[in-house]
Amino acid sequence: MSGTLYGIGLGPGDPELMTLKAYRLISGAEVVAYPALEDGESFARSIAADVIPEDAAEITIHIPMTVERDPAQAAYDQGAADIAVHLDAGRDVVVLCEGDPFFYGSFMYLFARLSGKYETEVVPGVTSVTTCAAVSGRPLTARNEVLTIIPGPLEETAMRDRIAVAEAVVIMKVGRHLPKIRRVLSALNLTNAAYIERASLPNQKVMALDDAPETAPYFSMILVTKGQDPWLN
Amino acid sequence: MSGTLYGIGLGPGDPELMTLKAYRLISGAEVVAYPALEDGESFARSIAADVIPEDAAEITIHIPMTVERDPAQAAYDQGAADIAVHLDAGRDVVVLCEGDPFFYGSFMYLFARLSGKYETEVVPGVTSVTTCAAVSGRPLTARNEVLTIIPGPLEETAMRDRIAVAEAVVIMKVGRHLPKIRRVLSALNLTNAAYIERASLPNQKVMALDDAPETAPYFSMILVTKGQDPWLN
Numbered sequence: 001m002s003g004t005l006y007g008i009g010l011g012p013g014d015p016e017l018m019t020l021k022a023y024r025l026i027s028g029a030e031v032v033a034y035p036a037l038e039d040g041e042s043f044a045r046s047i048a049a050d051v052i053p054e055d056a057a058e059i060t061i062h063i064p065m066t067v068e069r070d071p072a073q074a075a076y077d078q079g080a081a082d083i084a085v086h087l088d089a090g091r092d093v094v095v096l097c098e099g100d101p102f103f104y105g106s107f108m109y110l111f112a113r114l115s116g117k118y119e120t121e122v123v124p125g126v127t128s129v130t131t132c133a134a135v136s137g138r139p140l141t142a143r144n145e146v147l148t149i150i151p152g153p154l155e156e157t158a159m160r161d162r163i164a165v166a167e168a169v170v171i172m173k174v175g176r177h178l179p180k181i182r183r184v185l186s187a188l189n190l191t192n193a194a195y196i197e198r199a200s201l202p203n204q205k206v207m208a209l210d211d212a213p214e215t216a217p218y219f220s221m222i223l224v225t226k227g228q229d230p231w232l233n
Numbered sequence: 234m235s236g237t238l239y240g241i242g243l244g245p246g247d248p249e250l251m252t253l254k255a256y257r258l259i260s261g262a263e264v265v266a267y268p269a270l271e272d273g274e275s276f277a278r279s280i281a282a283d284v285i286p287e288d289a290a291e292i293t294i295h296i297p298m299t300v301e302r303d304p305a306q307a308a309y310d311q312g313a314a315d316i317a318v319h320l321d322a323g324r325d326v327v328v329l330c331e332g333d334p335f336f337y338g339s340f341m342y343l344f345a346r347l348s349g350k351y352e353t354e355v356v357p358g359v360t361s362v363t364t365c366a367a368v369s370g371r372p373l374t375a376r377n378e379v380l381t382i383i384p385g386p387l388e389e390t391a392m393r394d395r396i397a398v399a400e401a402v403v404i405m406k407v408g409r410h411l412p413k414i415r416r417v418l419s420a421l422n423l424t425n426a427a428y429i430e431r432a433s434l435p436n437q438k439v440m441a442l443d444d445a446p447e448t449a450p451y452f453s454m455i456l457v458t459k460g461q462d463p464w465l466n
Contacts, residue, residue, distance in 0.1 A: 009363070016254040019244065019359060023253060100363040100373075103380075108372035115370065122367035124359050126252060130242070130333040134355035137348065139341035140333075144387050146395055147336075149380040162379055162398070 003031075003092040005083065005118050007101035007111060009125020010047040013219075014200035017126050018047065025094055025123065026051045031086045033059035033079065034096040035106045043219075044096040059083060059093075063106060073109070080113035087118045100125040104151065104172065129170050132196040132221045136206045140225070141168045152177035160184045169224040178216045185209070185224065194223040236264075236325040238316065238351050240334035240344060242358020243280040246452075247433035250359050251280065258327055258356065259284045264319045266292035266312065267329040268339045276452075277329040292316060292326075296339060306342070313346035320351045333358040337384065337405065362403050364432040365454045369439045371427060373458070374401045385410035393417045402457040411449045418442070418457065427456045 006025055011017035018026075026032065026048050036042035040060065045052070052058075061079035064071040083093045101107035101122050111120065129149060133140040141147045148166035150159060152173045163169050163184060171181055174195075185193055195212035197205040197220040209222060239258055244250035251259075259265065259281050269275035273293065278285075285291075294312035297304040316326045334340035334355050344353065362382060366373040374380045381399035383392060385406040396402050396417060404414055407428075418426055428445035430438040430453040442455060 009359075011252065012357075014254070016257070017252050017357065019250050019252055020256060021247070021249040024249070100359075100367075102366040102372045102374075103363050104374055104376070108375055111370075111372065120370070122370070124245075124250065124363040124367040126242075126333075126357050126359055127363060130336050130357040130360060133335040134333075134357040137344075137353070137355070139335045139338075139344065141335075141337055141382070141384075142341055143337070144384045146384070146387065147382040149374070149382070151374075151377045151379070153377050154379065165395070 001090055002118050003087040003090050005087060005110075005114055005120045006092065006094045007097055007107040007120070007122045008094055009097050009100040009123055010044060011126035012099060012128045012131040012200045013043075013047060013198065015047055015050060017131070017200055018051075019123065019125065021123050022125065023051060026096070027053065029053060029056050029094040030091050031057045031059065031093045032096055033061060033083055033093055035061045035063050038062055038064055044098045047098060048096050057086070076106075076109040076113065080110055083110065083114065084118075087114070097125065100127050103127050128172070128199055128219075128221060131199040132170065132194075132223050135199050135204060136194045136196055136223060138194060138223055138225055140170075140223075152181060156180050156184060160187065163190070163224070164188055167226050169226075171222040171224075173218060174216045174220040174222055175218040176215070178212070178214070181222060182209070185222075190224050190226065192224070196221050196223065234323055235351050236320040236323050238320060238343075238347055238353045239325065239327045240330055240340040240353070240355045241327055242330050242333040242356055243277060244359035245332060245361045245364040245433045246276075246280060246431065248280055248283060250364070250433055251284075252356065252358065254356050255358065256284060259329070260286065262286060262289050262327040263324050264290045264292065264326045265329055266294060266316055266326055268294045268296050271295055271297055277331045280331060281329050290319070309339075309342040309346065313343055316343065316347065317351075320347070330358065333360050336360050361405070361432055361452075361454060365403065365427075365429040365456050368432050368437060369427045369429055369456060371456055371458055373403075373456075385414060389413050389417060393420060396423070396457070397421055400459050402459075404455040404457075406451060407449045407453040407455055408451040409448070411445070411447070414455060415442070418455075423457050423459065425457070429454050429456065
């Protein structure tokens with residue numbers, strides 16, 4: 001009998017924001033797998049570090065950070081093959097995912113390769129989206145408001161068009177796209193935006209976008225709420 | 234010294250999808266508060282039922298389900314006053330919130346009334362959005378895809394316009410709006426939608442929208458993914 005593949009959302013970074021289910025599955029894991037940068041650093045593993053059993057086997061999937069996609073796809077091929085060895089031997093494999101596995105997560109590339117052959121369960125996690133709202137004290141959406149979530153790399157015109165018609169906007173993965181985002185928000189007269197860096201981590205920063213640094217890390221977000229429910233004010 | 238107000242996201246319904254932080258704060262609570270229907274039924278309380286200490290004081294905020302907003306606002310006024318009595322006496326108050334407190338949650342109405350006067354902390358929770366993706370095995374968004382989250386009550390033309398330009402769409406609070414949503418998706422030729430009812434609960438249902446019942450409960454959602462990353466297929 002084959003093992004089960006678990007894709008486990010760990011939440012935004014504070015280990016206490018993982019779910020009870022994530023905690024149970026990781027603390028009982030025989031095999032854990034996780035993505036890592038080429039130098040071996042893994043944000044996902046760092047979130048779960050205190051929960052991973054000492055004797056668990058670990059599979060590191062080194063994801064090359066290149067614009068071309070083939071090298072990353074080859075890394076997922078290799079990771080899926082390494083995971084499949086354990087599943088075939090009847091061992092469950094727990095894949096650690098920062099945030100939520102199906103929300104801009106690398107787990108989906110493993111899911112696409114393995115879920116057709118092995119029993120697979122996805123455990124959702126707290127996303128950085130609601131975490132940013134929580135730590136900045138800004139309610140995200142009420143009643144009939146539409147929430148639009150936009151990745152920072154989106155092309156400038158497309159980004160402007162989407163934000164123009166949205167009530168509440170969260171821009172993810174800001175990083176080097178910050179100057180472009182500032183231009184878009186300024187052109188739309190949206191001056192009341194919040195900038196959040198590494199939400200829920202000890203080095204978290206929360207400030208008005210006007211006060212944000214010129215260069216932002218990858219794990220930073222911008223939150224814009226426009227159509228505020230008058231009952232909230 | 235006043236107590237601290239905590240708005241705590243409990244996740245989508247499965248008690249195991251609450252965070253470790255929610256568990257810690259609720260299990261140590263002196264006072265818990267939660268919204269309930271007029272008959273006293275509280276989804277939020279039911280999620281946390283096994284964690285609430287037996288000797289905790291409980292504040293029930295009965296929210297009238299009317300189209301007019303004044304009765305609900307009066308209920309939040311009363312709830313905020315009941316909570317303030319404990320905060321003034323130096324006791325922390327834990328407000329139980331289904332899903333995430335700042336994501337279409339009633340907590341924001343208490344937050345608007347109390348956060349200016351009392352220390353307040355919002356603990357994010359797993360939303361039904363990523364839970365629906367997890368239980369239906371459909372990755373939500375990859376790379377530069379935009380995610381649009383739409384409340385079911387949104388007017389038909391606005392709904393169509395938003396969905397027409399979106400890559401991935403989640404429609405929340407479907408309920409009696411299902412026929413309208415079917416019309417919109419059909420007009421846009423979006424036939425590949427999933428219908429999810431009570432995600433993560435024992436009576437959860439997941440099916441193609443075409444197979445969905447004529448009448449949907451309030452806690453049902455529709456998931457449409459259009460611009461699929463070719464690397465996921």
